[in-house]
Amino acid sequence: MQRSRLTLAALSFTLLIPATTLAQTTQAPGATVAQERAALARATAQASAAQRRAQEIEGRANLAAAAADRTRDQAAALAARIQKSEADLRAGQARIALIAAQQRAQAHRLALRQKPIVRLTAALQQLARRAPILALVEPGPVSDAVHRRIILSQMLPIVAARTRDLRAELARSAQLRRSEEQANAALEKTRADLLGQRQSLAAMEQRLRVAARQLHETAGAETDRALAMGEQARDIGDLLGRIEDAGKMRESLMRLPGPTLRPANPGAAALPVALATPAAALGAPSYRLPVIGDVVTGFGELAASGARSRGLAIATMGSAAIVAPASGRVAFAGPFRGYGQILIIEHAGGWTSLIANLGALSAAVGDEVRQGDPIGSAPPGSRPQIVLELRKGAEPVDIVSVLR
Known part of the structure; x- marks a missing residue:
């Protein structure tokens, strides 16, 4: 029972x-x-x-x-x-x-x-x-x-x-x-x-x-000058500053008027006027991320080094394709201490992009690249991190605010 x-x-x-x-x-x-x-x-x-x-x-x-x-x-x-x-x-x-x-x-x-x-x-x-x-x-x-x-x-x-x-x-x-x-x-x-x-x-x-x-017959000399700047620079900030100064000098030289023929009536000759500021200088360039991946460190966040990030760190797959985030001119392409292979692109209006920790480069100093042009690839291996910085002059800019 x-x-x-x-x-x-x-x-x-x-x-x-x-x-x-x-x-x-x-x-x-x-x-x-x-x-x-x-x-x-x-x-x-x-x-x-x-x-x-x-x-x-x-x-x-x-x-x-x-x-x-x-x-x-x-x-x-x-x-x-x-x-x-x-x-x-x-x-x-x-x-x-x-x-x-x-x-x-x-x-x-x-x-x-x-x-x-x-x-x-x-x-x-x-x-x-x-x-x-x-x-x-x-x-x-x-x-x-x-x-x-x-x-x-x-x-x-x-x-x-x-x-x-x-x-x-x-x-x-x-x-x-x-x-x-x-x-x-x-x-x-x-x-x-x-x-x-x-x-x-x-x-x-x-x-x-x-x-x-x-x-481009002068490409070799231009590359040598860029690499020399890389050797002389104390850190990545100093390198960006040197490149900015060189870019300003180049723009100033390009804006100089060519030789002027003596007019028939010297008193009637018009005086040269300063060039107007380019429209592109008023705002950021059309911008996009250069690689497929996940943003693991944002602007202003603490990086692995303990310092505040001045850009983005993007985790991607090994050997991933890297493209130009915006149109511009390649000012530096090569290795730099602690950053692997890096690429610096000058954009219109005083904007500059730094792309670091690349595994291979396919763009060279002096190249004019358009947004989306292939410029290199990520290192092989598991989830390498590509570092991207955007600057206006010497000031880092939050990239997310200019993505289009």
């Missing part, structure tokens, strides 16, 4: 487990799933933006009359395609991480749903061992047998419902496994496409460099 009552109590307790309890206990892995969804959304948005840029540049290339301009546009379009593939790769990795997080959450739910089913099955087995006829000869009130029949009739629909839920969770597990296989296959295809695109861009950049060397 005591054993029978314990079985009835166990059954009653199992039936009283509310569904909300299971729902509450399955919320633990939800934060990870939400994070992976956010990462997937960011990567998808970056891929869409890169796709739009590639289409715009390809349209410009189709309209270019000169072969040299068309080749430059084709290289820029290919760089945009590469950045789209890099964003697609990040999206694929985020998708696989999301599926893995969903699998963990689903396994957690499955384990929780299995527990009451196991308890119900064990209780049913104990009751099934007792033939109804034995209730007439065993000690104990007849009410126990009545209670068992009532509880059994109540349990059957609950067992059926929970079994259906269990089958649904198992089907969800199979679906997640298929999704994982498809995502892995898509990721491998994206990797292969990206490798081919990078090889094509490297060959195109080599042709552009050969053509540029033939056109």
Whole structure:
């Protein structure tokens, strides 16, 4: 009798487990799933933006009359395609991480749903061992047998419902496994496409460099002067200051009027007037981030060195494509102490960009680059960080405020 009552109590307790309890206990892995969804959304948005840029540049290339301009546009379009593939790769990795997080959450739910089913099955087995006829000869009130029949009739629909839920969770597990296989296959295809695109861009950049060397005989001397400034500079701030001074000198020389022929009537000659300030000097240039990735250090935040950041640190993938954030002239390209390979671009109106920690450079001192032109690549390895600074004169500027 005591054993029978314990079985009835166990059954009653199992039936009283509310569904909300299971729902509450399955919320633990939800934060990870939400994070992976956010990462997937960011990567998808970056891929869409890169796709739009590639289409715009390809349209410009189709309209270019000169072969040299068309080749430059084709290289820029290919760089945009590469950045789209890099964003697609990040999206694929985020998708696989999301599926893995969903699998963990689903396994957690499955384990929780299995527990009451196991308890119900064990209780049913104990009751099934007792033939109804034995209730007439065993000690104990007849009410126990009545209670068992009532509880059994109540349990059957609950067992059926929970079994259906269990089958649904198992089907969800199979679906997640298929999704994982498809995502892995898509990721491998994206990797292969990206490798081919990078090889094509490297060959195109080599042709552009050969053509540029033939056109610019003074490029070697200009590069030597820039590297000499890098050796003389105490730090990156000093280097930027020297480049700014050299740029001002160059602009002043360019603004000097050429030789003036002696007029027939010297008294009627007009006096030279100062050139008007260029319109571009009134505001920041059209600006964009040069690489696909995640901003890990913002303007004014504490950097790993403990100093306040004067720009952005962007974590990207190894060998990621780097493009010009805005149009301008390359004032420095080469290694600098503690910054790896760096590139300094002078923009109109006294604006200057510094891009540091590059692995390879494809732009040279004196090159006129347009926004989106390929200028280099990130170092190989896992999540290298590209440093980007924008300055107006000597003052660092918050890049986020000028992104367009």
